[in-house]
Amino acid sequence: MPNKDLQDKEYVLFRDFLEQQCGIVLGENKQYLVKSRLAPLMQRFGVASLSELVNKTLSPFERQLRSAVIDAMTTNETLWFRDTYPYELLKKQIFPELEKDCRTVKIWSAASSSGQEPYSIAMTALEYQQSRPGAFSLGVHVLGTDISNTMLEHCQRAEYDGLALSRGLSPERRSKFFEDSGKGMMRVKDNVRKNVNFRHLNLLDSYTLLGKFDIIFCRNVLIYFSADVKAKIIRQFAQSLNPKGYLFLGASESLSSLNNDFDMLRCNPGIIYRKKT
Numbered sequence: 001m002p003n004k005d006l007q008d009k010e011y012v013l014f015r016d017f018l019e020q021q022c023g024i025v026l027g028e029n030k031q032y033l034v035k036s037r038l039a040p041l042m043q044r045f046g047v048a049s050l051s052e053l054v055n056k057t058l059s060p061f062e063r064q065l066r067s068a069v070i071d072a073m074t075t076n077e078t079l080w081f082r083d084t085y086p087y088e089l090l091k092k093q094i095f096p097e098l099e100k101d102c103r104t105v106k107i108w109s110a111a112s113s114s115g116q117e118p119y120s121i122a123m124t125a126l127e128y129q130q131s132r133p134g135a136f137s138l139g140v141h142v143l144g145t146d147i148s149n150t151m152l153e154h155c156q157r158a159e160y161d162g163l164a165l166s167r168g169l170s171p172e173r174r175s176k177f178f179e180d181s182g183k184g185m186m187r188v189k190d191n192v193r194k195n196v197n198f199r200h201l202n203l204l205d206s207y208t209l210l211g212k213f214d215i216i217f218c219r220n221v222l223i224y225f226s227a228d229v230k231a232k233i234i235r236q237f238a239q240s241l242n243p244k245g246y247l248f249l250g251a252s253e254s255l256s257s258l259n260n261d262f263d264m265l266r267c268n269p270g271i272i273y274r275k276k277t
Contacts, residue, residue: 076220081169082219082220086272090125090128109121111219219248
């Protein structure tokens with residue numbers, strides 16, 4: 001039977017590797033998390049123990065394995081229209097402001113996971129446009145980025161099973177924005193998909209080539225990074241936003257003591273951040 005235990009020394013080496021590669025900080029005694037995420041890879045890569053898998057991952061020549069390990073460790077649960085209020089704020093406050101500028105609106109979902117967030121943003125934009133004919137005649141473009149190539153492939157297929165669709169998606173939106181793709185799967189309709197693009201990005205890298213955005217979503221991601229990495233990411237977000245651009249973080253995340261480039265706006269409910277002019 002394969003050995004799925006991990007020694008303390010190996011855990012420390014793996015923890016350092018993960019932080020260097022993608023900024024994620026594992027706390028003390030998180031061996032159980034590594035075990036649960038990486039154990040399924042043992043058979044796939046033909047290794048007899050979790051120790052062997054980790055040691056191979058540390059080798060710079062095992063690129064395919066490294067990629068699979070990072071995929072496994074960075075894939076997080078997500079759902080449609082998470083927390084609701086960010087999407088209500090888009091429709092009630094932010095989109096009306098941006099509509100006055102008569103230009104293409106650019107929105108970045110900085111950790112798109114399996115696609116629920118960027119597609120939820122695009123659906124919200126369509127709902128706004130349908131309620132206000134003529135709004136955003138130059139379009140609303142959503143970019144989804146993620147470090148996991150596996151997740152990006154999932155995003156681009158835009159197909160979801162019944163369990164995924166049950167998490168946060170109303171029957172009305174399911175009927176309006178999805179179509180049957182066979183074998184028990186539903187696909188996001190073309191009128192949503194055409195407004196969303198995906199690309200690979202490590203948040204530790206430069207964002208310069210992405211261009212400028214009006215809104216950035218980076219929700220429930222910063223909690224995994226060290227304070228220094230958080231500050232670096234927030235600084236780069238500020239540089240990537242247009243004047244008075246908006247930043248959405250997760251409900252448990254804050255910019256307190258990390259950055260002075262944003263004003264915090266208390267909404268009812270929720271908090272958003274606006275870039276200072």
